[in-house]
Amino acid sequence: MAFKFIHCSDLHIDSPFKGFSSVEHSLVEILRQSTYQAFQNIVELALKEEVEAVLIAGDIYDGAEKSLEAQLKFRRGLQQLSDAEIDTFIVHGNHDPLDSWSASLEWPERVHVFSGTQVECIPVEKNGVVKAYIHGISYPQRDVRENLAQKFSRGNGEGFAVGLLHSNVGHQPGHDNYAPCSMGDLIAGEMDYWALGHIHRFHVLRESNPAVVYSGNSQARHMRESGEKGCCLVTLNENTVPLIQFIPIDAVRYVQGDVDLSGTITLEEVIHVVRSRCEYFVDQIDQKDVFINLSLNGRTQVHFELQRGDAIKELQAEIRTYFQGRTPSVWLSLKLNTAGMYDIESLREGKDFIADLINLFEVEEKRESFADLKEVLKMVFETWQGKKYLNNLSDEEMKDVLVQAKSLCLDKLLK
DSSP states (O other), rough: OOEEEEEEEEOOBBBTTTTTSOOOOHHHHHHHHHHHHHHHHHHHHHHHHHHHHHEEOOOOOOOSSSSSSHHHHHHHHHHHHHTTTOEEEEEEOOOSSSSSOHHHSSTTTEEOOOOOOOOOOEEEEEETTTEEEEEOOOOOSSSOSSSSGOOOOOSSSSSSSEEEOOOOBOOOOTTOOOOBOHHHHHHTOOOOOEEEESSOOEEEESSSSEEEEEOOSSSSGGGGGSSSEEEEEEETTTSSSSEEEEEEEEEEEEEEEEEEEEEOOOOHHHHHHHHHHHHHHHHHSSSSSEEEEEEEEEEEEEEEHHHTEEEEEEHHHHHHHTTTTOOSOOOEEEEOOOOOOOOOHHHHHSHHHHHHHHHHHHHHHSOOOOOHHHHHHHHHTTHHHHHHHHOOHHHHHHHHHHHHHHHHHHHHHHH
């Protein structure tokens, strides 16, 4: 006996997509519709693969004040699944807890929303045969710090046991510690498969006995969520390892990359190199709208030209114009990390202030954690400028800031 289903999570339907004020109106609308389209892609995949169930592991909506449009479009997709005799199982997470506002709508048949009081167990039946039991619990309110995984127990029912939960397993860094639990807690529940939500990247924590999987979010919403986003197509078979296939279904793809400008001597060369890099990413992504963020790196003779005034914004605008009107759409943002043509190795070996400065920066750049550095710079971070531009910087972003600061200092000292 086999049980085939889709595991998805963190749809974040109705995301506001902040930070795209400079994006032209047509692309803003593409962004706004992308979370809806990603869910519709999940529905179409379910119909194509003839799955028996769709499991949604929390954060269907982006916020408690979800729009009526979001709820109606979500219901429309659920109706398609119900019409095809596909069951949908839903738990709510920290972004869309049960106590948040919901329109007075009726959900289609075959839609099962788990309560927030206790773990419920709902069978999946096909032709009178129970194929699996889905165990789940929703967040009654946003801030759930209780270990919900400890409430799960397989029971004595026949068929596969699947746990549906929105949780931070193992206190994964960079994510709020909602419904925290350990791998041991999940193993103790004796499920065959844990369909998890909350972490926005596909991650198989454990392959079997039980399989423990984050499907990741279905649609990225900003550049820090670059790369493929999608859902899991899962097949459980008796006495075999679960078949877990990650299927990209995102409507808009965010891409981050580097462009080495070493050796370029004119802005015309820079334009050509950046265009070529964009074309490469467009070719790699099959018929999806793409937002590309490129870091311009390397030592180049045009470094000071690129730093002058609004040169980088104007270069960005020129290349955007080149791609304007394409279908799928292409949007580009550039980050300047180039350096002048000075010999960093010789400067590092010197016996002067510049050598000390370089070595000080490079020691800081090698840090594994920047927590204590952030504490030293606390006064800077707490200014209104710091709160606006430096708030919630990741360690990788802190490293980028240091690299840029080093380059800026050397430019000023050696110019």
